[in-house]
Structures are given as C-alpha cells and as structure tokens.
Amino acid sequence: MTKQIEQLDADRLIDPSRRKLLLGSAGAVGLAGFLGGGIWSVSAEALAEDLPPNRLLGFQGIAASTADEVTIAPGYRAEVLISWGEPLVDGAPAFDPQGNNSAADQEKQFGDNNDGMSFFPIDDNHGVMAINNEYVNEQYLFAHGGAKATSLEEVRKSQAAHGISIVAVKRIGDGQRWEVERPSRYNRRITANSEMQFSGPAAGHPLLQTAADPSGRKVLGTFGNCANGKTPWGTYLTCEENFDTYFGTRQADYRTTPEQKRYTLKASEPERNWPDYDERFDVAKNPNEFNRHGWIVEIDPLDPASTPIKHTALGRFKHENAAVTVAKDGRLVVYMGDDERGEHIYKYVSKGVVDAANPANNRTLLDEGTLYVAQFDGDEAGTPLKGKGRWIALEFGKNGLTPENGFRDEAEVLIFARKAAQQVGATKMDRPEWIAVNPHDGRAYCTLTNNSKRGEEGMPLNAANPRPNNIYGQIIRWDEGGDATADVFAWDIYALCGNPIAHPEGVNRGTPNITAENTFNSPDGLGFDRAGRLWILTDGKYSNKGDYVGQGNNQMLVGDPVSGEIRRFMVGPKSCELTGITFTPDYKTMFVNVQHPGEEGDSHFPNNSPRPRSSVLMITREDGGVIGA
Numbered sequence: 001m002t003k004q005i006e007q008l009d010a011d012r013l014i015d016p017s018r019r020k021l022l023l024g025s026a027g028a029v030g031l032a033g034f035l036g037g038g039i040w041s042v043s044a045e046a047l048a049e050d051l052p053p054n055r056l057l058g059f060q061g062i063a064a065s066t067a068d069e070v071t072i073a074p075g076y077r078a079e080v081l082i083s084w085g086e087p088l089v090d091g092a093p094a095f096d097p098q099g100n101n102s103a104a105d106q107e108k109q110f111g112d113n114n115d116g117m118s119f120f121p122i123d124d125n126h127g128v129m130a131i132n133n134e135y136v137n138e139q140y141l142f143a144h145g146g147a148k149a150t151s152l153e154e155v156r157k158s159q160a161a162h163g164i165s166i167v168a169v170k171r172i173g174d175g176q177r178w179e180v181e182r183p184s185r186y187n188r189r190i191t192a193n194s195e196m197q198f199s200g201p202a203a204g205h206p207l208l209q210t211a212a213d214p215s216g217r218k219v220l221g222t223f224g225n226c227a228n229g230k231t232p233w234g235t236y237l238t239c240e241e242n243f244d245t246y247f248g249t250r251q252a253d254y255r256t257t258p259e260q261k262r263y264t265l266k267a268s269e270p271e272r273n274w275p276d277y278d279e280r281f282d283v284a285k286n287p288n289e290f291n292r293h294g295w296i297v298e299i300d301p302l303d304p305a306s307t308p309i310k311h312t313a314l315g316r317f318k319h320e321n322a323a324v325t326v327a328k329d330g331r332l333v334v335y336m337g338d339d340e341r342g343e344h345i346y347k348y349v350s351k352g353v354v355d356a357a358n359p360a361n362n363r364t365l366l367d368e369g370t371l372y373v374a375q376f377d378g379d380e381a382g383t384p385l386k387g388k389g390r391w392i393a394l395e396f397g398k399n400g401l402t403p404e405n406g407f408r409d410e411a412e413v414l415i416f417a418r419k420a421a422q423q424v425g426a427t428k429m430d431r432p433e434w435i436a437v438n439p440h441d442g443r444a445y446c447t448l449t450n451n452s453k454r455g456e457e458g459m460p461l462n463a464a465n466p467r468p469n470n471i472y473g474q475i476i477r478w479d480e481g482g483d484a485t486a487d488v489f490a491w492d493i494y495a496l497c498g499n500p501i502a503h504p505e506g507v508n509r510g511t512p513n514i515t516a517e518n519t520f521n522s523p524d525g526l527g528f529d530r531a532g533r534l535w536i537l538t539d540g541k542y543s544n545k546g547d548y549v550g551q552g553n554n555q556m557l558v559g560d561p562v563s564g565e566i567r568r569f570m571v572g573p574k575s576c577e578l579t580g581i582t583f584t585p586d587y588k589t590m591f592v593n594v595q596h597p598g599e600e601g602d603s604h605f606p607n608n609s610p611r612p613r614s615s616v617l618m619i620t621r622e623d624g625g626v627i628g629a
C-alpha cells in the first residue's frame with residue numbers, strides 16, 4: 001500500500017489483452033474537444049470493427065414501454081413474490097388496501113418501498129431473503145391519503161414500514177419458482193425502532209451519546225435503507241441513505257450546525273414530519289441522534305434473535321450499497337458510494353483476512369480497517385473518458401485530518417466522513433449509486449446516476465464527471481490490477497448514458513454502446529451475475545418526452561462488460577423505479593424490486609390494486625434456463 005500516484009502507469013495496471021477492450025467500449029470514438037465542450041463526433045464504424053462479439057447476452061432485447069405493467073424479454077416471466085403490507089410474521093393481519101392497517105399491524109407485515117436485497121440459501125429448496133424497505137409513500141400508507149403523518153400512531157406506522165423484512169422462501173415443486181414460507185421462524189421485521197448496537201472506532205463516542213443512551217453504543221432503528229451487500233460469512237449489510245429527511249425541529253430559532261448542513265439537514269422543513277410527534281427526531285432536543293444514522297448495518301438473517309450492528313469503521317454518509325469482495329491476500333474490501341451531488345466513492349480495507357473455515361474469526365473485519373476515498377484524475381494526454389486515480393486514507397493525523405482542520409480523533413473522521421473526504425481532496429462525483437465487482441476480473445463498476453448541477457459554481461467538470469448538466473448519468477469502472485487493496489487504479493467510462501433519439505449528436509448522445517434501442521437515463525441499481533453479465537437498473541425520468549423521448553418507464557438492462565453491448569431486458573410499471581437484484585445460487589431465478597409504482601398517482605400495480613404497492617418480482621425462464629444466458 002505504499003505506491004504513490006506519481007508511480008502509476010495506467011497501461012501497466014491494465015492487462016494488455018484487455019486494453020483494447022477498455023478502449024473498445026468507450027475510447028474508440030472521436031472525442032476530441034469533448035472536455036472542452038466542443039463538438040463530440042462519434043465514429044461508430046471504427047468502434048464496431050473493434051468490438052469482440054458479445055458472448056453473454058442470450059435474450060432478445062425489448063422495446064421501451066409506458067404501460068402500467070411489467071414487460072419482459074420473450075421466454076421469460078415475471079411474477080409477484082410479495083408486496084408491501086402482506087402478512088409476514090405470525091399473527092399479522094391481512095393488508096388493507098384503503099390504508100387502515102395500524103402501526104402494530106405494519107410491524108408484522110412486509111415493509112414498504114423494497115430496495116436492495118440478498119438471497120441466502122439454506123438448502124436446495126429453502127432460502128431466506130433480506131429485503132430493505134427504504135421509505136414510504138405517505139399518500140398510500142395513510143388512510144387519509146395526505147403527505148404527512150397526523151398523529152404519533154401514524155408516525156409509528158411509517159416507522160414500522162421502514163427497515164428490513166426477513167422473508168423465508170421455499171421452492172414450488174421442482175421448478176424454478178419460489179413462494180414465501182409462512183409460518184417460518186426466520187420471518188422477521190427490523191424497523192426504525194428496533195434495538196441495535198454500534199461497533200468500531202466511533203462506538204461510545206460523545207457525539208453518539210444521547211439522553212436515552214449515555215453509552216453511545218445502543219441505538220434504535222434503521223431507515224432510509226437503500227441498497228445492500230453480503231459478507232463472505234453469510235450476513236447481510238443494509239445501507240442507510242437519506243436519513244437526514246427524518247430529522248427536524250419546530251424550534252424557530254434553531255441554528256443548523258455546519259456538520260448537520262454537510263448532511264443536508266433541512267431542520268425547519270423535513271421531508272417527513274416524524275419530529276412533530278417523536279422527540280427522538282427533534283434535532284433541537286436530541287442533536288446527537290442525527291449522528292447515529294447514516295451507517296452500514298450488519299444483520300444475521302439466519303439468526304432471528306441476533307441484534308443488528310452499525311459498523312462505524314465504514315464511515316457515515318448517505319450510503320447507497322456495499323460491494324464486498326475478498327482481495328487476493330484475503331483481506332475484505334468494501335466499495336461504497338455516497339449518493340448526493342458532488343459526493344464521493346469510498347473503499348474500506350480490513351486489517352485482518354477472511355477466515356472461511358472459522359466464521360467467528362471474521363467478527364472484527366468490519367471494525368478494524370482503513371477507510372479510503374477516491375480521487376479520479378485524467379491521464380497526462382487528457383484522453384476523454386479515461387484516466388487514473390488513487391485511494392486516499394481517511395486516518396486521523398494523516399492527510400490533514402488533524403485538530404487544526406477540525407478533527408479531534410478517528411471517530412470524528414468517520415462520523416463526519418464527508419468533511420474528511422473533502423479535506424483530503426476526494427473527487428466530487430455525479431451522485432454515486434450502486435457499485436458492483438465483476439467476478440471475472442475484479443474490476444468495480446459504479447453508477448453515477450445524474451447531476452443537473454454539474455458545471456455550475458462549486459461543481460466544476462472533471463475528467464470522470466465531464467458533462468455539464470448531466471441529466472443521463474454514466475457508469476464508471478476502475479481496475480486495480482487484480483489487487484483490490486491497491487491504492488492506485490486506472491478508470492474508464494463503461495457507458496456515458498444519453499439519448500440518440502433526442503440528441504443524434506453531441507455529448508447527450510452518449511457513448512456508442514447507447515443506441516435508440518436501449519436508451520435509458522439515471523442508472524442506479526447494478527449487479528453482476530456469475531457469468532459476468534452486468535445488470536443495470538434505472539431510477540430516472542419516465543416522462544417519455546423531450547430529453548427522455550423513447551426511454552419509457554424505468555427499466556432493467558444487461559451489459560456485456562467486454563463488448564460493451566447493452567440490451568433492454570425488462571420495463572417496470574408506471575412511475576416506479578426498478579431496484580434491488582439477487583439470484584438463487586443456480587442463477588435460474590432472479591428477484592428484482594418494483595419500488596414506488598404510481599408515485600405520480602398513475603398506477604394500479606400489481607393486479608389492479610386500488611393503491612399501488614411496491615413488490616418483489618420473481619423472474620424465471622419458461623425453459624428453466626439461466627437468466628440472461
């Protein structure tokens with residue numbers, strides 16, 4: 001870990017056999033003048049000659065759609081596994097489609113707005129799924145249909161619809177379809193009020209202490225659970241993202257601190273009005289409660305009695321997902337994005353190594369290690385859409401993380417990770433969402449979903465985020481030369497998203513692997529399957545007009561990392577986002593989430609439901625084959 005950026009030779013880091021391919025997907029285009037805002041001319045013919053044939057995508061791509069239904073590639077079927085409000089825990093009442101379920105009901109029912117999730121196999125015919133319930137759509141949660149809670153009972157219902165649902169599933173017959181198993185000892189809800197523990201360097205720190213918890217080690221609840229990760233020892237990681245939207249105060253003279261502002265707290269106008277009825281979320285009364293959220297939480301889905309753990313060593317920010325890999329020397333590496341305009345990409349490297357034979361030895365891996373943040377630079381020649389970068393350690397006492405700059409100890413570096421990242425010169429990215437690691441070459445891919453403020457004051461263009469008013473987003477990838485603990489890397493843009501229908505030329509056309517047939521905006525969810533297919537899920541504009549004409553509803557696509565080809569596999573119902581992706585171990589069943597269908601009041605998904613419901617979809621092939629092959 002001693003190499004310096006000056007010694008970086010991007011070409012050396014990239015296997016020569018792959019170098020052409022790196023260039024193939026994005027570099028073999030005439031991009032002269034791109035960074036300077038000149039005309040961006042694409043030489044598609046040159047690219048086509050360079051492209052190796054796609055070997056991975058075995059399905060027929062589908063057209064965009066604006067229908068209020070799931071559309072999927074021929075030969076595939078998508079069915080609902082479970083929807084918001086379905087009974088989960090023993091004694092749970094039926095879902096009431098008019099919103100009359102109580103808070104106590106919701107605590108036993110499947111949560112709302114399912115997002116990231118992982119499948120944990122038990123045997124060939126049984127498994128357990130851990131599924132995030134990121135937030136709620138108040139207009140559908142509450143019987144009154146309004147946007148705000150009007151009582152403590154309604155706040156409690158909202159809190160109970162957040163968190164995680166642990167759902168046991170069993171195979172139906174001997175095919176590829178599965179169903180929820182009820183009753184099951186594994187079925188469990190973890191909500192915004194469940195007790196959990198802090199661990200790692202910031203546990204017990206004064207900034208995490210409150211009147212209710214003077215120890216600073218016990219915390220209630222998790223919410224804003226966006227995406228996820230899975231450890232090699234079989235636990236689930238859930239990532240706290242937009243936690244700031246739950247805090248506020250009615251105290252008129254309350255002054256938001258710079259540390260709270262850095263996490264975009266809008267104290268007088270919170271998006272959700274929990275503080276009106278629950279003092280824990282009133283920042284004037286309980287200022288440190290705000291610091292107790294924005295972490296990565298570890299849950300053991302196979303032990304219903306286990307207490308979730310918030311791991312402070314992974315830093316506090318608006319966590320999107322946790323892409324876990326094991327480095328060649330056995331250390332655990334976790335890549336993480338902070339989803340906000342101009343925020344950063346992080347990497348955690350454990351001190352110890354993963355011990356597959358003795359899982360008890362893995363307990364400290366998420367508590368003892370080093371958090372790094374990424375700096376992306378162009379190459380010396382200023383080649384568009386590629387460059388080199390380095391990981392900078394966020395260690396107290398180093399790289400300016402000192403008392404003179406406002407950091408008194410390592411805990412403060414972690415609690416205020418955004419400030420620390422800025423101090424060390426991290427690159428401001430276009431909203432880092434999911435990260436996924438290619439199992440075949442170790443390269444990590446990250447969706448940079450969009451950034452309409454790019455190019456404005458305080459948000460200058462840079463090599464990795466080169467497009468002003470970036471409404472379509474891009475997928476960036478980095479190569480650490482086969483060593484996930486490396487402190488330098490080479491990067492390139494796998495796809496600069498765009499719309500060749502609306503913009504036949506120019507920077508909003510996108511890279512040549514974006515076509516009129518696959519055009520999409522705002523890539524968000526991301527995952528690799530075992531064969532190395534890159535699954536891309538979108539959370540973007542679905543107007544199907546103007547800049548977004550021809551893109552339809554949010555969608556799921558599949559990319560070939562080698563050829564660069566991208567094909568549309570599925571389209572969701574109206575005003576939903578597709579997110580969350582996991583597979584059974586044979587990769588013949590895929591689960592994907594339809595989140596917030598009808599957020600614009602225009603959907604009756606699923607099954608003509610009076611109020612639309614977020615749902616987990618189960619995807620199988622009619623011939624029982626591997627998904628996507």
Ligand code: FEO
Nearest residue numbers: 226241320339433
């Ligand atoms: Fe929950 Fe950044 O998406």
Ligand code: CA
Nearest residue numbers: 226433524525
């Ligand atoms: Ca997301």
Ligand code: CA
Nearest residue numbers: 433449524539
């Ligand atoms: Ca998003």
